[in-house]
Amino acid sequence: MIPVLVFDIETVPDVHGLRKLEPALSNLSDEAVAEQAFAERRQRTGSEFLPHHLQRIVAISCVFRDNDGFRVRSLGTPEDGEPALIQSFFKVIERYTPTLVSWNGAGFDLPVLHYRALIHGLAAPRYWDQGEEDRDFKWNNYISRYHQRHTDLMDLLALYQSRANAPLDALAKLCGFPGKQGMDGSQVWPAYREGRLADIRAYCETDVVNTYLMYCRFQLLRGIFTRAAYLEEVAVVKAALAEASGAQWPDYLAGFSPDDA
Helix, strand or coil, rough: CCCCEEEEEEECHHHHHHHHHHHHCCCHHHHHHHHHHHHHHHHHHCCCCCCCHEEEEEEEEEEEEEEEEEEEEECCCCCHHHHHHHHHHHHHHHCCCEEECCCCCHHHHHHHHHHHHHHHHHCHHHHHHHCCCCHHHHHHHCCCCCCCEEEEEEHHCCCCCHHHCCCHHHHHCCCCCCCCCCCCCCHHHHHHHHHCCHHHHHHHHHHHHHHHHHHHHHHHHHHCCCHHHHHHHHHHHHHHHCCCCCCHHHHHHHCCCHCCC
């Protein structure tokens, strides 16, 4: 089995970077810097969503599925800084060369990882290889939109038409899966200010499990999984989560619809 790595990131405003770009903000609190950035962005674009390069990563959660089983965890520790989290992600790719799976990873998670790795001066040669080191990567690499080393499920299912994009939470629930648990992306910054990084990491972990379950459903759709194999894989996920230590998993397991219980 080629290892599968499902990933998701959670971000907060890069208040340090905002101060570097606008020295007039230097005497303001983190909250005030972020609020001013939100207000300027809202006035300019109609949305508070900050540019990718001004998103600081505070959590990276992954599902890893290989011949040794199903595992879900957040990379690093809550005390690790952004560079360590990002380097841990790329180290997994260096070691295992997994198939990457995401929901909107091409539109958000990977560009953020690119910019933030660049800012911190990190290296990720295996990820960026397009055939220079490994000839196979010329025809199938992580960078090309239409290659299969990275499957962005949202992008692919929408046939690369942004107007057809579907939200993970809604589609997961329509498929009988639990969907988001505990919070959503809009609540990450307030939770971070309250020191609730453990809750953010737990929320991110439920999101990557949702994405993996959607990937299993996609494998059923494209004929890679038979119905029996699909049901067996969902059972593997449930069994692993039943043994997992996170406090979020009992509620998550209770969120499966009866048809998928």
